[in-house]
Amino acid sequence: MIRMAKQGNMTGRKAAAIRVTAILLAFLASSLFIRILGHNPLAVYGSMLVGAFGSPMRIRDTLTVAIPLTLTSIGILVAFKMKFWNIGAEGQILMGAFAASMVAYNLGNLSRWVVLPLMFLAGFVGGGLWALLPAWLKMKWNTNETIITLMLNYIAIKWITFLQYGPWRDPASMGFPKMPNFASGAIVPKLFGIQAGFLVAILFVVLAHYFMHHSKGGYEVAVVGESVDTARYAGMNVKKIVLTALVISGGISGIVGMLEASGVNHTLNASISAGYGFTAIITTWLSGLKPLVVLPVSILFAAMTKGGGYIQTVYQIPQAAAQVLQSMILFFVIGSEFFVQYKLVFQRKKSPNPQEGGQ
Amino acid sequence: MQAQVFVKMENICKTFGNVKANDRINFDVHQGEIHALLGENGAGKSTLMNMLSGIYKPDSGSIQIHGKEVVFNTPKDSIEMGIGMIHQHYRLVEVQTAKENILLGRKGPFFMKGAHVSKDIREIGEKFGLPVDPEKKVYDMSIGEKQAVEILKVLYQGADILIMDEPTAVLTPQETRKLFAILRNMAAQGCAVIIITHKLHEVMEISDRVTVLRKGTTVGTLATKDTNPKALTDLMVGKTVDLAISRPPVERGRVLLEVKDLCAYDMDKVEVLRDISFKLHAGEVLGVAGVAGSGQKELCESIAGLYPVASGQILYEGESLVGNSPRDIIKKGISMSFIPEDRLGMGLVASMDMVDNFLLKEHHNQKGLWLKRKPIAEKCAEIIRRLEIKTPGVHHPVKQLSGGNIQKVLIGREIETNPHVLITAYAVRGLDIGASHTIYDLINEQKEKGVAILFIGEDLDVLLELCDRIMVLSEGAVTGIVRGDKATKEELGLLMAGEDLGMEVAQ
Numbered sequence: 001m002i003r004m005a006k007q008g009n010m011t012g013r014k015a016a017a018i019r020v021t022a023i024l025l026a027f028l029a030s031s032l033f034i035r036i037l038g039h040n041p042l043a044v045y046g047s048m049l050v051g052a053f054g055s056p057m058r059i060r061d062t063l064t065v066a067i068p069l070t071l072t073s074i075g076i077l078v079a080f081k082m083k084f085w086n087i088g089a090e091g092q093i094l095m096g097a098f099a100a101s102m103v104a105y106n107l108g109n110l111s112r113w114v115v116l117p118l119m120f121l122a123g124f125v126g127g128g129l130w131a132l133l134p135a136w137l138k139m140k141w142n143t144n145e146t147i148i149t150l151m152l153n154y155i156a157i158k159w160i161t162f163l164q165y166g167p168w169r170d171p172a173s174m175g176f177p178k179m180p181n182f183a184s185g186a187i188v189p190k191l192f193g194i195q196a197g198f199l200v201a202i203l204f205v206v207l208a209h210y211f212m213h214h215s216k217g218g219y220e221v222a223v224v225g226e227s228v229d230t231a232r233y234a235g236m237n238v239k240k241i242v243l244t245a246l247v248i249s250g251g252i253s254g255i256v257g258m259l260e261a262s263g264v265n266h267t268l269n270a271s272i273s274a275g276y277g278f279t280a281i282i283t284t285w286l287s288g289l290k291p292l293v294v295l296p297v298s299i300l301f302a303a304m305t306k307g308g309g310y311i312q313t314v315y316q317i318p319q320a321a322a323q324v325l326q327s328m329i330l331f332f333v334i335g336s337e338f339f340v341q342y343k344l345v346f347q348r349k350k351s352p353n354p355q356e357g358g359q
Numbered sequence: 360m361q362a363q364v365f366v367k368m369e370n371i372c373k374t375f376g377n378v379k380a381n382d383r384i385n386f387d388v389h390q391g392e393i394h395a396l397l398g399e400n401g402a403g404k405s406t407l408m409n410m411l412s413g414i415y416k417p418d419s420g421s422i423q424i425h426g427k428e429v430v431f432n433t434p435k436d437s438i439e440m441g442i443g444m445i446h447q448h449y450r451l452v453e454v455q456t457a458k459e460n461i462l463l464g465r466k467g468p469f470f471m472k473g474a475h476v477s478k479d480i481r482e483i484g485e486k487f488g489l490p491v492d493p494e495k496k497v498y499d500m501s502i503g504e505k506q507a508v509e510i511l512k513v514l515y516q517g518a519d520i521l522i523m524d525e526p527t528a529v530l531t532p533q534e535t536r537k538l539f540a541i542l543r544n545m546a547a548q549g550c551a552v553i554i555i556t557h558k559l560h561e562v563m564e565i566s567d568r569v570t571v572l573r574k575g576t577t578v579g580t581l582a583t584k585d586t587n588p589k590a591l592t593d594l595m596v597g598k599t600v601d602l603a604i605s606r607p608p609v610e611r612g613r614v615l616l617e618v619k620d621l622c623a624y625d626m627d628k629v630e631v632l633r634d635i636s637f638k639l640h641a642g643e644v645l646g647v648a649g650v651a652g653s654g655q656k657e658l659c660e661s662i663a664g665l666y667p668v669a670s671g672q673i674l675y676e677g678e679s680l681v682g683n684s685p686r687d688i689i690k691k692g693i694s695m696s697f698i699p700e701d702r703l704g705m706g707l708v709a710s711m712d713m714v715d716n717f718l719l720k721e722h723h724n725q726k727g728l729w730l731k732r733k734p735i736a737e738k739c740a741e742i743i744r745r746l747e748i749k750t751p752g753v754h755h756p757v758k759q760l761s762g763g764n765i766q767k768v769l770i771g772r773e774i775e776t777n778p779h780v781l782i783t784a785y786a787v788r789g790l791d792i793g794a795s796h797t798i799y800d801l802i803n804e805q806k807e808k809g810v811a812i813l814f815i816g817e818d819l820d821v822l823l824e825l826c827d828r829i830m831v832l833s834e835g836a837v838t839g840i841v842r843g844d845k846a847t848k849e850e851l852g853l854l855m856a857g858e859d860l861g862m863e864v865a866q
Binding site for chain 1: 521556663665684685686688697699701704705706708709710711715718719720722723725728729730
């Protein structure tokens with residue numbers, strides 16, 4: 001007989017050890033999968049490392065993916081801390097990119113020192129307003145934010161696609177459905193060969209840390225997340241807190257859209273969000289909603305994406321194999337939460353059948 | 360003639376994490392007896408009964424039912440052995456009839472044979488004196504009727520061992536008397552009845568034998584007629600305790616809070632407060648009695664600005680509070696503290712530490728963008744010393760503290776603000792005798808400082824001993840305000856049941 005029993009004394013260190021073990025087990029389970037595909041797991045993992053960090057260029061590529069992941073995770077974290085399940089980062093990224101592009105296409109010929117701050121602001125506002133909508137609906141009619149934020153993703157994608165095929169199509173593209181490239185003043189410059197957005201990402205990680213743990217605003221967000229009744233009892237304006245937090249959450253995702261459009265793609269299209277909005281849900285969750293942990297987790301996931309692309313060319317393994325690994329990690333880490341909460345007790349004694357005892 | 364042993368539990372052990380909830384407990388119940396299981400909160404009563412009803416499995420020890428050794432893997436096994444448990448919170452489907460609830464989860468043909476089941480239910484009901492209409496919907500029933508349905512449900516399942524968890528918590532004294540008559544009837548018919556309680560006078564009134572648990576162990580099993588409440592308390596607590604609650608005489612001051620014709624409605628537009636009027640003076644404890652759900656919660660929350668008021672007035676020193684949010688009330692500098700019934704769901708943030716919980720009220724008064732935790736931590740450390748709160752430290756999550764200590768944290772925070780009005784809802788619910796007396800002392804201390812206290816209580820004996828005046832609520836209306844030193848429990852009971860005794864309102 002195996003029974004569940006509540007864990008008595010769980011220290012932070014013990015919990016961390018359980019989670020790290022879970023990640024190792026995920027690699028072990030994936031090894032089996034790679035073995036079945038007919039490759040040596042250790043060699044494949046080694047190649048993934050090479051693919052992600054093997055040369056300065058590859059490191060830059062990996063970090064280029066880590067930047068949007070980190071920033072989006074920070075945005076999602078603010079909402080998740082409030083138990084507001086914002087899974088609409090994808091749409092918020094796109095709407096931020098849309099607002100920033102509006103600035104880029106209309107004022108792109110001005111000085112970079114004017115255009116970029118304006119685009120930054122526009123990105124924040126675009127993403128923020130897109131997240132404000134589900135928050136407002138929830139406050140007004142208690143709608144389900146998970147559904148609404150998810151649906152708003154598709155509206156955002158279709159809206160950008162519409163612009164791409166319609167009003168914003170580049171007249172010089174000879175009928176090819178693409179939007180014009182940004183003028184040079186609207187492009188985020190590079191620093192050490194990486195788009196300068198990484199500074200923004202690091203800044204927001206630090207800001208989020210202080211906001212969540214040391215500011216009144218972050219404290220109020222945490223209280224609302226724990227119990228709306230307690231927040232009301234303590235005299236907090238719950239509505240205002242939820243709306244503000246969601247503008248911040250969506251706004252940060254909007255900044256991601258601006259950085260991706262301006263710093264990476266140099267134009268706007270419906271695929272600039274590249275699934276970051278969804279992957280970031282995973283990284284946010286894995287970070288345990290701690291801003292400082294978001295950074296390493298995002299780099300790990302970026303490395304798996306890049307490394308996965310590399311093994312595809314080297315071993316002819318589909319890139320999906322790397323996604324299997326990502327899913328394994330998620331699966332094991334979420335599964336390991338059970339062992340943080342409970343332990344299994346094994347009973348040796350055979351239990352007689354109660355029906356036999358009766359009559 | 361030796362009565363047949365229905366239940367025999369021997370050397371039962373059960374551990375949760377590091378806590379030994381049950382440690383080598385022995386317990387037996389005979390046919391035809393009413394056996395009280397007495398103990399403070401956390402003594403292990405519920406754990407023991409949950410093992411008897413198949414919800415938990417013991418780590419070791421044996422259970423014999425009707426002389427046969429059994430192992431219960433699921434509650435179903437236990438039900439099949441004739442054990443029926445009636446939980447404190449009824450588990451009935453409100454929109455269904457009594458009959459449908461009774462048949463719920465039972466094997467049988469796809470279509471219910473309506474007429475003959477109804478007849479069976481009526482027959483069992485008559486046999487045990489349980490007047491239940493099988494066709495009546497549960498939402499139309501009074502608390503007493505719902506309880507009757509719960510009892511009938513287990514009897515219909517063929518139970519001859521009945522476990523009742525704190526059955527009188529939601530009943531008026533009159534309904535309690537009816538219930539006790541039913542229980543005696545059942546014992547006379549050959550059932551065994553186990554009643555879990557921590558109310559001594561009930562043990563004395565209803566039980567044949569009593570088993571006392573303390574800190575997970577059996578202290579002893581006694582014949583009720585050979586013992587007395589004092590001896591039982593000493594057994595339960597493990598030391599000699601003074602049961603008396605003091606009511607220090609304090610010169611009553613001016614009216615601090617006045618409520619006039621207060622009305623409120625819930626979300627379904629049902630009237631939950633009906634023309635409530637009373638005055639609360641400085642230096643007095645005004646008790647509020649009533650069956651659970653008579654409007655106590657709504658009254659407290661209305662005063663605290665958490666519940667929408669439909670009409671009427673709430674005046675604090677002549678200033679109207681109606682329409683103000685809790686924040687407005689804090690900002691106006693009105694020092695009013697509300698200790699809600701739902702401690703971890705409303706008064707405190709369960710997962711946060713003591714410092715962050717003190718910040719709930721305090722952060723409004725801090726200037727700037729950032730929180731200052733350090734001065735609060737010092738304040739918390741001082742309160743831990745003063746109220747003797749048992750905690751590993753100020754940074755320990757409050758949910759991991761015991762009920763009494765959680766309540767001390769909450770009360771400590773509220774009296775720290777030096778309130779002029781203190782509202783406490785079920786301040787001692789879930790606390791053991793020692794912790795309860797600490798809370799009574801704190802309340803009296805505040806009263807002597809001239810604080811006006813509204814004390815929502817459930818134990819009538821406590822209300823009568825502690826409060827200067829007692830206001831009785833029934834279905835959202837005030838049915839009387841009586842003096843604590845003059846009123847009797849019977850009077851309170853009748854008022855709670857909504858009867859107009861034509862009594863003068865105590866001023």
